[in-house]
Amino acid sequence: MTDVEENVPLKDPGDAESGPCKPETSGPTREDKSSSKDPSYVLSVTGLIDTVNDVSKLSSKIGMNHDFHMEEKVLPPSSLEGRVKETMHNAFWDHLKEQLLATPPDFSCALELLKEIKEILLSLLLPRQNRLRSEIEEALDMDLLKQEAENGALNVPHLSKYILNMMTLLCAPVRDEAVQKLENITDPVRLLRGIFQVLGLMKMDMVNYTIQSLQPQLQEHSIQYERAKFQELLNKQPSLLAHTTRWLTRAAADLSTPLPSCPDAPDAPSTTCPSPSEAASGPEPPSPTMVLSQGFLNLLLWDPEDEAFPETLLMDRAWLQELEAQLCQLTVLASVLVVASSFSGSILFGSPPFVDKLKRITKALMEEFKSRPEEEAMLTVSEQVSQEIHQSLKNMGLAALSSDNTASLIGQLQNIAKKENCVRSVIDQRIHLFLKCCLVLGVQRSLLDLPGGLTLIEAELAELGQKFINLTHHNQQVFGPYYTEILKTLIPPAQALETEVGSL
Structure with missing residues (x-):
């Protein structure tokens, strides 16, 4: 079969x-x-996962x-x-x-x-x-x-x-x-x-x-069932939303802290998403939509050692980790393409077959990240990408890279393995910004004005963005009423009542 x-x-x-x-x-x-170390809390969370899954x-x-x-x-x-x-x-x-x-x-x-x-x-x-x-x-x-x-x-x-x-x-x-x-x-x-x-x-x-025919019914059943089971546990353990509250509190605080910039990188990304709710930004507090969006973005950067993971998202943690891994791969892929394009010229990178081939090579080699240190794997990536650029330039009758340029290309590609690498940091910020815009504007509208460095991975970004939206939307439908109550304590009443999370 x-x-x-x-x-x-x-x-x-x-x-x-x-x-x-x-x-x-x-x-x-x-x-x-x-989690907390409280045995009753651990038992409640375990019961939640076992009961609902x-x-x-x-x-x-x-x-x-x-x-x-x-x-x-x-x-x-x-x-x-x-x-x-x-x-x-x-x-x-x-x-x-x-x-x-x-x-x-x-x-x-x-x-x-x-x-x-x-x-x-x-x-x-x-x-x-x-x-x-x-x-x-x-x-x-x-x-x-x-x-x-x-x-x-x-x-x-x-x-x-x-x-x-x-x-x-x-x-x-x-x-x-x-x-x-x-x-x-x-x-x-x-x-x-x-x-x-x-x-x-x-x-x-x-x-x-x-x-496909039963999808709406299955989705509604899942929402009602998960919410009912969570409420049963919450009735027995009123503190079950402690981590969720801290998660949203941190998200609200993060919105008042601007993202760091990388002045050495060209076209440093803006730190705001052009949405109607943010267009009139200023000293006013963030809306519930913005806080929740920031909270979901923070989950993609969650420290595995941090046990205080939001209770409402424990069942989705594995899927969030998959999205985090995919985001990391796209960050490296886009960074490789940005560095490679700066050495290849517009003619070579204006050829879709060449770009697609370079993406396939890089993606295949990045699989080694699972079994080798990223620094070692990036050495293989840098050498293979350099050879591909050299051969393609030769095939198109263009001037080959000098030995100095080749060494510089390999060195810059290897440096992408470092998370503090400037190109990688900028790309990472831009992808997070894209995902934030997806939550506010949707995938298609967010793809209309991609910043530099992301246009070459547009298809991959669309897939990642849709997965992220689907997961967050489902979670909001299940736990929206709980988020609304928590956000009312974090945001002034007039602002908090502007939008209920359950209707996002």
């Missing part, structure tokens, strides 16, 4: 009796091809990721589990072949396979597709097929052809090519094996279609 990679929004099913609804990619659509982990993940989809697990062929699975599958199909070639043929395995295929076909139907359901039940009547098998008259090729025709009607257009390839297979065992594999993909398509 292969992975299900496609997950495109589905079309409405249409009239079931006029024909099957054909999924665009993943479901039915159309027929036509057109069992039900809401998947639904909240679906709610936060509109592109969420299930995938068939693919085992590495070299793994023991993968080899065992492949051996067992081959043994089954070899046994089926032996049975069909026997004299007289033995159809016992074929009947079991046809029974499972029938169940899969029926599972792909929508509730209103009664005509097709009756047709499949009649064509694959297991009692009748069993009688035919006992009399040696089971026509496997004919049944396979019928199944292929039905798959053509029910599959997503993205599966059409796979189904058409099956039509060219004459060996009955190979054909049945191919049918079974493609049906597995179609079944996963239906699962993803169902997930």
Whole structure:
């Protein structure tokens, strides 16, 4: 079985009796091809995680990721589990072949396979597709097929052809090519094996279609369930919001402290996001929106040794750490590209294929950060990037870098490993500013006026920004009422009542 990679929004099913609804990619659509050290606190937090995770982990993940989809697990062929699975599958199909070639043929395995295929076909139907359901039940009547098998008259090729025709009607257009390839297979065992594999993909398509259809309900269920369970624990442990309160207090204080600048770097970033609420900034206190946005940004810089993580975000901590790691990678990637462009010239960096290749090389080499000190890994990055620039300049007939420039390029790239590196600091500030703007303006509007150094990673920033928004939005929907009450104590009443967090 292969992975299900496609997950495109589905079309409405249409009239079931006029024909099957054909999924665009993943479901039915159309027929036509057109902490603190306090033990009680620790126990409460542990209870929160254990109680909520069992039900809401998947639904909240679906709610936060509109592109969420299930995938068939693919085992590495070299793994023991993968080899065992492949051996067992081959043994089954070899046994089926032996049975069909026997004299007289033995159809016992074929009947079991046809029974499972029938169940899969029926599972792909929508509730209103009664005509097709009756047709499949009649064509694959297991009692009748069993009688035919006992009399040696089971026509496997004919049944396979019928199944292929039905798959053509029910599959997503993205599966059409796979189904058409099956039509060219004459060996009955190979054909049945191919049918079974493609049906597995179609079944996963239906699962993803169902997930998409139920996403609003799953999201609402997750919100209500998480909030109810948290409230139960809060009733037993009134101090359960202590860390959350400190988190928001720190965010409010941070807003009064300007970001440090790096005067040696060109085009140092502004420290404010051009939003309506900030346009009239001055001595006035920050709004709840600004405080909460700053708080979420601070989570991306959280010290792993700091146990006072906000109670309301404990279940999202792993996802926040993933976003933090992705942000760090983008900071290094953009810094490498900025330094490389300063040595390559506009002609070379004006070539999208070159930039894409340099990004692929850098991303691949950055994987070594997981197993090697960043300083050592950046040495490999600097040498590889330098060689790529040298070769590309040569291929385009441009002047190659001098030995001094090459040494300077390698040195500057290596220095990116230091977090205090000026280029890296500026890029880091700009990405955080971008994420802050995403929370206020949305991803698309924030992408309209990217500062220098970020335009080369626009696609990666869009992905990061959307993930960050999805996570923060879900958390606000769950815990908005608690945040509103806390912020009322941090911000003057008139300002605090301006916007309730739960409605952000």
